[in-house]
Amino acid sequence: MRAPILTLYAVAIYAFLHLPLVILGVFSFNRSKFTHWEGFSLRWYEAALRDRTLLESAWNSLLIASFATLLSTAIGTLAAHAIWKRSAPWLSTSLYVSLVTPEIVTGVSLLALFQIVFRVLHLQLGMHTVVLAHVSFCLVYVVMVVLARLRTIDASYEEAAQDLGATPWQAFWQVTLPMLRPGIVAAALLAFTTSLDDYVITSLVAGVDSETLPMIIYGMARRGVNPAVNAISTLIVFGLGVLIVISQRLEHKA
Amino acid sequence: MNLRRLFLLPAALVTGLLFLVPLGIVLVYSLMTRGPYGGQGAPWTIENYQRFFDPLYGQILLRSFLIATETTVLCLILGFPLAWFIARSGPRRELYLQLVMLPFWTSFLVRTYAWVFLLRDTGLFNTLLLALGIINEPLPLLYNHGAVLLGLVYCSLPLAVLPIYSTLERLDYSLVEAAADLGARPFETLREVVIPVSAPGLRAAAFLVFIPALGTYLTSDLLGGGSTILIGNLVQNQFTTARDWPFGAAASLILMGIVLIGMKLVTRKGEELM
Numbered sequence: 001m002r003a004p005i006l007t008l009y010a011v012a013i014y015a016f017l018h019l020p021l022v023i024l025g026v027f028s029f030n031r032s033k034f035t036h037w038e039g040f041s042l043r044w045y046e047a048a049l050r051d052r053t054l055l056e057s058a059w060n061s062l063l064i065a066s067f068a069t070l071l072s073t074a075i076g077t078l079a080a081h082a083i084w085k086r087s088a089p090w091l092s093t094s095l096y097v098s099l100v101t102p103e104i105v106t107g108v109s110l111l112a113l114f115q116i117v118f119r120v121l122h123l124q125l126g127m128h129t130v131v132l133a134h135v136s137f138c139l140v141y142v143v144m145v146v147l148a149r150l151r152t153i154d155a156s157y158e159e160a161a162q163d164l165g166a167t168p169w170q171a172f173w174q175v176t177l178p179m180l181r182p183g184i185v186a187a188a189l190l191a192f193t194t195s196l197d198d199y200v201i202t203s204l205v206a207g208v209d210s211e212t213l214p215m216i217i218y219g220m221a222r223r224g225v226n227p228a229v230n231a232i233s234t235l236i237v238f239g240l241g242v243l244i245v246i247s248q249r250l251e252h253k254a
Numbered sequence: 255m256n257l258r259r260l261f262l263l264p265a266a267l268v269t270g271l272l273f274l275v276p277l278g279i280v281l282v283y284s285l286m287t288r289g290p291y292g293g294q295g296a297p298w299t300i301e302n303y304q305r306f307f308d309p310l311y312g313q314i315l316l317r318s319f320l321i322a323t324e325t326t327v328l329c330l331i332l333g334f335p336l337a338w339f340i341a342r343s344g345p346r347r348e349l350y351l352q353l354v355m356l357p358f359w360t361s362f363l364v365r366t367y368a369w370v371f372l373l374r375d376t377g378l379f380n381t382l383l384l385a386l387g388i389i390n391e392p393l394p395l396l397y398n399h400g401a402v403l404l405g406l407v408y409c410s411l412p413l414a415v416l417p418i419y420s421t422l423e424r425l426d427y428s429l430v431e432a433a434a435d436l437g438a439r440p441f442e443t444l445r446e447v448v449i450p451v452s453a454p455g456l457r458a459a460a461f462l463v464f465i466p467a468l469g470t471y472l473t474s475d476l477l478g479g480g481s482t483i484l485i486g487n488l489v490q491n492q493f494t495t496a497r498d499w500p501f502g503a504a505a506s507l508i509l510m511g512i513v514l515i516g517m518k519l520v521t522r523k524g525e526e527l528m
Contacts, residue, residue, distance in 0.1 A: 006335060006338070006339050007339070009335055009336070009339070010335075010336055010339040010340075010350075013332065013336050013411075014353060014354075017354065017357050017408075017411065017412070018353075018357060020365070020368040020371075020408070021357055021360070021364070021365065021368055023368070023371075023372065023378060024364075024367075024368045024371055027371070027378070034381070035371075035376060035377060035378050035381040036381060036385075074264075075264040075265050075268060076265065078260075078261035078262075078264065078265065079261060079262055079264070079265030079266075081261055082258045082259075082261035082262040082265075083262075085258055086258065088262055091262060091265060091266055091269060094269045094274060095265075095269060096517075097514070097517070098269065100465055100513055100517055101273075101510065101513065102465070102466065102468070102469025102470075102471075102486060102509055102510075102513065103466075103469065103471065104469055104471045104486045104489050104490055104506070104509075105277075105280075105469065105489065105506045105509055105510055106273070106276075107490075108280065108489060108490075108493045108502060108503070108506055109273075109276035109277050109279065109280045109506070110272065110276050111493060112276060112279045112280055112283060112499070112503070113272070113275060113276040113279055116279065132272060133272070135268060135272070136268055136269070136272035136273055139265060139268055139269070143265070168256075168257040169257060172257070190359075193359060193360075196361075197360075197361045197362055197363060199362075199363050199472060200471055200472055200490075204490075204493070204494075214363050217363060217364070217367065218363060218472075218476075221363075221367045221370055221476060222476065230371065233361070233364040233367060233368070236360070236361050236364055237360045237361055237364055240359065240360045240361055241356060241359075244356060244359040244360065245352075245356070248352060248355075
């Protein structure tokens with residue numbers, strides 16, 4: 001293929017990937033309720049921000065994502081370090097299988113687990129079950145990102161620290177962890193965005209009082225015309241986009 | 255207990271208690287019988303698996319396979335030239351690659367919804383075509399096989415580009431030049447040099463696209479409506495509306511089995527995706 005054709009092709013694919021989101025963003029500022037352009041307006045953003053259910057679900061989402069991020073980042077960083085030092089094939093394999101497992105399968109199997117546990121303990125589905133589910137699927141992303149970062153670090157730093165009298169914990173905490181920081185932040189942002197966006201697993205393990213933002217958006221998208229969805233979606237894409245750009249910067253920083 | 259074991263423990267607990275044990279429960283459920291009011295219990299049976307040979311469910315499995323295969327082929331064909339373009343674009347390739355991945359990382363749900371917004375009867379395409387007088391009735395663009403396929407390709411294309419790019423980036427371009435010097439036409443160079451070298455990337459890409467597409471639930475639900483029931487929708491339906499957990503469990507495990515076979519096929523030569 002000659003270069004100009006290839007460039008044209010690339011432009012077309014980039015347009016295909018980005019235009020639907022751009023159009024959605026543009027129409028979120030449309031005064032009309034319908035898809036005719038009737039002039040610029042912020043009414044749908046106002047409507048979205050005044051919607052109680054929506055705000056509550058957004059709050060739930062942020063809360064769940066924060067807890068899930070904290071837990072999965074801490075657990076995943078430690079695990080990545082242990083795998084890096086001497087591989088734990090059983091854990092790597094389980095994590096890898098969990099990565100390729102279809103979301104719907106993960107979702108129903110967690111639902112089956114919670115149902116059994118709760119029958120014994122007389123508890124109900126709620127925010128806690130959502131957080132647990134999110135930790136379990138965010139964990140593998142954290143391990144992957146942190147492990148990639150660890151592989152660029154020379155293991156002899158830690159050994160040197162230990163030769164100089166540091167305990168293994170001190171060597172990890174004071175030598176390796178500071179070098180790992182950009183990777184950990186990138187992993188945390190990835191876990192956070194993954195948690196915020198999940199619908200399939202969340203909808204299965206959420207209780208009645210723990211609706212998340214994706215669940216509301218999904219419901220609105222199914223019911224039909226409601227331009228407030230365009231407004232929220234635009235906010236989400238923009239917000240997550242900024243987070244992702246930051247995370248990629250951190251990941252690629254030497 | 256040494257530090258390394260201590261570091262592994264929480265992750266092992268999470269993976270064991272929140273991934274492996276639940277899968278085990280699903281396995282046990284798949285061998286049980288549905289109770290009269292939902293729920294499950296004895297007698298033990300393999301009937302839930304046998305039900306899959308019923309033409310109705312066989313058709314769902316076949317349809318899922320078909321749409322996942324179509325998605326994979328389209329993503330490889332569309333993604334390869336783009337990956338080549340990025341790999342050959344010098345210092346800007348990081349930027350170009352990030353431009354592919356950026357929409358991918360934002361929101362799966364919103365990207366699927368964007369196509370609902372574009373394709374439905376009162377959506378942008380139909381509104382435009384009606385306004386321009388090209389059509390008199392809205393075209394039925396949404397809730398069919400084509401819409402689901404479009405949504406899947408749209409969402410998975412970045413996943414195909416990434417691994418193809420990483421093998422093409424390592425491709426020694428002098429091989430391509432040498433082939434041309436020796437008289438190979440561009441197509442021959444592609445077939446004899448470029449494709450064999452990028453085979454691991456193509457295989458990884460096919461796997462990364464095929465597996466999620468096979469288990470898709472959200473895309474077929476939002477863009478296919480009730481018209482395209484796939485295996486993911488079947489599982490979801492059995493666990494929520496139909497409340498036949500044993501059959502839903504069997505369906506999940508059949509899906510899981512296909513995934514594991516696919517994974518074995520891709521990683522057999524010691525290639526690590528992780």
